[in-house]
Amino acid sequence: MITPISHPVSALPLHQVSILGRTTNVTSNISTADNEHYAYVNHNNTQPDNLLPKNYLVSDVTVSKQTLQFSSRASYLNWLSVQYIWEDIVFPGLLRIGDRDPIVHEIHSRLILLGDSDEQLHLSNIYTAEIATAVRHFQRRHGLTADAVIGPDTLKWLNLNPLRRAELLSQNMEEKIHFMANLGDRYLLVNIPAYELLLSDHGEIALRSRVIVGKPKKPTPILTSEIKSIVINPSWRVPRSILEDDLLPKVQKNGDFFTQSNFKVFDYQNQKIEKSAEEWQQLANGQFPYRLEQMPGTNNALGRYKLYFPNDFSVYLHDTTNTNLFNNTNRALSSGCIRIEKVDELADWIANSLVDNKKLWSHLKFTRKTTKWFPLNDVLPVHLVYWTAWIDDRGLSQYRDDIYALQQ
Structure with a gap:
């Protein structure tokens, strides 16, 4: 059993407070932040899980490195959801390197908070090459094409609020850790x-x-x-659903499709059936009474x-x-x-x-x-x-x- 013990959270580290987006105003005086408890380290391609008060873990069992990483990340995301307002970023088109728009500042702020950028945030609306590097890193983490073009798919993931991120990570990682523990070598x-x-x-x-x-x-x-x-x-013995949904429409357009694609047609007594191209087209428009098998070969x-x-x-x-x-x-x-x-x-x-x-x-x-x-x-x-x-x-x-x- 792992029990996280944390000091109270009041704000981001002092070197980050002045450059990031709107907080939930948990504290109005950054001088009240106790820097002794913050351990934020900027490394390339490292997510800011340590942008948290230091956690002291009390455990009576051996805990895997991945479990600790998951616990740290989920805790950070939950903390982030309390600290920051996470409204949807809306942009109707595409953003590319060199474009200018006020939302660039908000996008870069989120990339820093989510750990995809370790660049200092500037009060600028220019989509720079440095921000594009962070966007590519973010896109790779979300299974997107890493082209640095900010469109609807990238914005969808940028708009996913930290609380939901934590829920998804917790739900899936708990299942994964339990599942993997029972696998062989x-x-x-x-x-x-x-x-x-x-x-x-x-x-x-x-x-x-x-x-x-x-x-x-x-x-x-x-x-x-x-x-x-x-x-x-x-x-390949073609399933009936694929035959009806995918192949027969092709035969309706081209009666030679079976021959060209190396298919043989059988009745349900396994007798091979031969027809002309015109006959196959006619049968494909009705209740096709045969099964299909594609012979081995390059196609x-x-x-x-x-x-x-x-x-x-x-x-x-x-x-x-x-x-x-x-x-x-x-x-x-x-x-x-x-x-x-x-x-x-x-x-x-x-x-x-x-x-x-x-x-x-x-x-x-x-x-x-x-x-x-x-x-x-x-x-x-x-x-x-x-x-x-x-x-x-x-x-x-x-x-x-x-x-x-x-x-x-």
Whole structure:
């Protein structure tokens, strides 16, 4: 049990009081601030968690560094919510380096308070290169494109009040700390809102990869399972929902779509069906009575690899042919399955660590037509989690969009 013991808070340190935005007037006389209890240290890319009266932690158990960082950050945000008025900043357009506007001063003030800038605040309305550096740092912490352009998405996060920040951080970090405490040394973990996959081996992060997850209408489920096999050169049995929502509209426009995309059509007795382009177009406009399977090859939607794990949602991890989408900031784009950017590195690790028939694996790596399931000699736990706020390995608080509206 951790008990924070703090001295009363009255104001920011004296060197910061005169330069920052409107306070809640907890104190009207800055000379009453007791500097002995303040330990604000400016370091590049360090958030001002120590912009607090010094905390003396009393604990009868070992506390992890991340837990202490989270506790410190949440305490600071709660304190900030009491000390400062946090009204919405409103700007109808975009702000770029060199632009002038009175809100630049307020934006820079918030970047200092949130720890993204260690520059001195000036009474100026010019959006300078120094402020832009802080904006990029802020944008990276919130999963935004770090282009220093201040628009609606950046303002949305700047306007998130410190109390709500503390609530989100506390809710997610408490869940994360409890969850991670029960994991073994080897696992795959996908944080859905972060669009990120982590591979842990022997308690160390062996791989990080960007991923694409399910769109809000077809979300990736939160679950825990075990990967028991990997498929090289998989075929793809198209789910009925994807057939109706995504593929049949394409056939309505182009009757040769099935042939051009290497699909085969079967009835529900597994008999292959052949039709002309015109017949396929007609069938696509009605109750399509067949199932669809895409053969392995360079244009297969699953790419080179599929990682199967038992679940009730028919989702899995796989490669993709459309790698450009990994550059998108919003990567909630799939129908529920998870596409992996560094799938080749992950597959190589699995082959080296968990596949017995390495000779056959090496041979099939250089073909695209032959499908082969490789059972693993040990299961690989996989965890699909949903954390929209956390403390990262550098001690920085990270926030992401609640893409499935689960934390309203």
